[in-house]
Amino acid sequence: MPRIPTVELSRYLLTGHIASPGCLRARAALPGKNTRVALGGAPLPSRQLQPRQHARYLTTETSFANPSATTSSPAAAAPFRKQLKEQAKALKKSGHKKKKSSDNQTVPGWELTVGIEIHAQLNTAHKLFSPATTSFNDPPNTHVAPFDLALPGSQPLFQPATLIPAVRAALALNCSIQPVSRFDRKHYFHWDQPSGYQITQFYEPFAKDGFITLYARDGIAAEDGEEIKVGIKQVQMEQDTAKTTAQPGDVQWLDFNRVGVPLIEIITLPEIHHPATAAALVRKVQMVLASVDACVSGLEEGGLRADVNVSVRRTDDPSGKLGTRTEIKNLSSFKAVEDAIIAERDRQIELLEEGGEVKGETRGWSLGSTETRRLRGKEGEVDYRYMPDPDLGPVVIGEDLVARLRETMGVLPDQEADQLMERYNLSAKDALSLMLLDGGARIQYFYNVLDSLEERLVADGQAVPEGAEHATLAANWCLHELGKLTDSASSSSCSDPDVLEGLAMTPLGESPLVPSSSLAAILHHLYSRTITAKVAKDLLWAVYRGEIPEGGTTSYIDTHGLWFKELPEEEYAKLADEVIQGEEKILGEFLRWKQGKMKAYPQGKLMFLVGKMMRGGPEGRVEASGAERVLRRRIEEVYLPELEKGE
Numbered sequence: 001m002p003r004i005p006t007v008e009l010s011r012y013l014l015t016g017h018i019a020s021p022g023c024l025r026a027r028a029a030l031p032g033k034n035t036r037v038a039l040g041g042a043p044l045p046s047r048q049l050q051p052r053q054h055a056r057y058l059t060t061e062t063s064f065a066n067p068s069a070t071t072s073s074p075a076a077a078a079p080f081r082k083q084l085k086e087q088a089k090a091l092k093k094s095g096h097k098k099k100k101s102s103d104n105q106t107v108p109g110w111e112l113t114v115g116i117e118i119h120a121q122l123n124t125a126h127k128l129f130s131p132a133t134t135s136f137n138d139p140p141n142t143h144v145a146p147f148d149l150a151l152p153g154s155q156p157l158f159q160p161a162t163l164i165p166a167v168r169a170a171l172a173l174n175c176s177i178q179p180v181s182r183f184d185r186k187h188y189f190h191w192d193q194p195s196g197y198q199i200t201q202f203y204e205p206f207a208k209d210g211f212i213t214l215y216a217r218d219g220i221a222a223e224d225g226e227e228i229k230v231g232i233k234q235v236q237m238e239q240d241t242a243k244t245t246a247q248p249g250d251v252q253w254l255d256f257n258r259v260g261v262p263l264i265e266i267i268t269l270p271e272i273h274h275p276a277t278a279a280a281l282v283r284k285v286q287m288v289l290a291s292v293d294a295c296v297s298g299l300e301e302g303g304l305r306a307d308v309n310v311s312v313r314r315t316d317d318p319s320g321k322l323g324t325r326t327e328i329k330n331l332s333s334f335k336a337v338e339d340a341i342i343a344e345r346d347r348q349i350e351l352l353e354e355g356g357e358v359k360g361e362t363r364g365w366s367l368g369s370t371e372t373r374r375l376r377g378k379e380g381e382v383d384y385r386y387m388p389d390p391d392l393g394p395v396v397i398g399e400d401l402v403a404r405l406r407e408t409m410g411v412l413p414d415q416e417a418d419q420l421m422e423r424y425n426l427s428a429k430d431a432l433s434l435m436l437l438d439g440g441a442r443i444q445y446f447y448n449v450l451d452s453l454e455e456r457l458v459a460d461g462q463a464v465p466e467g468a469e470h471a472t473l474a475a476n477w478c479l480h481e482l483g484k485l486t487d488s489a490s491s492s493s494c495s496d497p498d499v500l501e502g503l504a505m506t507p508l509g510e511s512p513l514v515p516s517s518s519l520a521a522i523l524h525h526l527y528s529r530t531i532t533a534k535v536a537k538d539l540l541w542a543v544y545r546g547e548i549p550e551g552g553t554t555s556y557i558d559t560h561g562l563w564f565k566e567l568p569e570e571e572y573a574k575l576a577d578e579v580i581q582g583e584e585k586i587l588g589e590f591l592r593w594k595q596g597k598m599k600a601y602p603q604g605k606l607m608f609l610v611g612k613m614m615r616g617g618p619e620g621r622v623e624a625s626g627a628e629r630v631l632r633r634r635i636e637e638v639y640l641p642e643l644e645k646g647e
């Protein structure tokens, strides 16, 4: 399904038509190669394809200035290594087909129930009820309108463009969009909420009755089998609060830039029964929201916050009623979601087993802790004194807008993962890694590299290969070789601090440190076997260190004499003979395999000898696949017959 930038969608909201033929993420959705379908269905030539865009900011202005000039993504500010580590941990989980039940997922005799509330900052240019622009890294208190501070006489001014990411999110979560919804006031006093109430949707939310499907590959508990569907009760729009930063001596600093930033609250039904499944749900919601450009950044970057509601009941409880829930607020990592649920479940069970009772309350969780702590008693509906906001009219969402947003939804994570696996032969783990890394930008980087690689192959006079081999190569490098690069860069003694900053990936999938075209140039030569894998890796390092400018890869190879001059066949054979000398024990294993005494071919031993050939041969002239081919032939055609004769 084609996908268009959110700026275009907001233009649609304001003027009623889509002007651009921009068709994003088309590559993944297309049946054939090198044809791109525009919104109207007509094929676009390859070069007209816009990259899958992450337009981070909607705007209602008529001139669509570069949005990043006024605001910057919070994702970029997150320390890259931390982000990478957390993601790697998450992926370790999500990649495994099944989790072991020994992972503390169940307690005999008890059933855990979890319902989750997820708050996501919407990807919009303006606040929900004021024309102040949204900002995430700007100096505190620089994006504040009178209404945001509840100054006397100020009135809310609903910003209709905020509906676009909200409705896209709700559609992606399979909700039905309500034609009429309304805003309510939820009263409470706290310094982060100047008006004394938050404007939210309580009685009539804009979206209801959705669901999300989680698969084993998403990292759900083994007890949930291959697939589980969790109901979404509703999605509502509401205002964010001011950001509080605690200072020494009981002082709190407040940043009102965040007050009034539009949020959606996604509320699941209490249908989750295992901690790992709860964490998988939050991770999946994050991926879904990112895939429709609905939110600004992920859980670990602060753009998403999760509250978990936990209760337990005995499995033999005849009443069938759920236990009393407690709520743990503001969890900011997937691991925290799982760990906090486990700790709270165990606390409640212990309490009940001792004859006590669970009190409905709000609890907190800090990273690395082993128990939740009480924050306050649970406020009820009565405490909040919900009332319809008299200053705001109903929100009317037209069917045409819903239909248009549904049509232009783009590729959702399940479909994307399937396509990466089917089309490019990636494992589930690698597909999800590509999709999750860099807040969703790594996958775009992969598409950019792939486009550039295919253009180079075509320019070279080669047809774009039918098979997926070149794409699998590109995916592996975008994931593993780039990962190694940043890992070893951060642990090396390199003194240039810029080099330690990871890839500084932009939401459009470009890295100023390793431009996608530079990686494509390296892969082009590697794929065409004009350089060795070792040289390719060295080149990648040189690009990363800034020694090869964009567009300079080929001339660098020229000037440094790095082209692969492969050894002739007989030289390979000579080298193979040399490394086989004194390896009678290994040859013995090959013989046992040939005689059927050993089932599996001793590939490991073969590769050990290939390694010796690579090290022993002249620099840059031995290539692993050539060495393996000749070595295997020498062993099978020369050495084994000789050994057999001697037996």
Ligand SMILES: Nc1ncnc2c1ncn2[C@@H]1O[C@H](COP(=O)(O)OP(=O)(O)OP(=O)(O)O)[C@@H](O)[C@H]1O
Residues within 6 Å of the ligand: 113, 114, 115, 116, 117, 267, 268, 269, 270, 271, 307, 309, 310, 311, 322, 323, 324, 325, 327
């Ligand atoms: N017995 C229960 N055990 C576990 N979860 C529950 C239970 N009852 C309700 N829940 C979950 O608690 C959540 C309630 O969220 P909701 O936003 O409706 O109310 P709230 O927590 O009182 O509001 P807020 O925190 O926004 O002030 C839902 O996700 C629901 O599935």
Ligand SMILES: [Mg+2]
Residues within 6 Å of the ligand: 117, 265, 267
């Ligand atoms: Mg809630």
Ligand SMILES: [Mg+2]
Residues within 6 Å of the ligand: 117, 307, 327
């Ligand atoms: Mg709640």
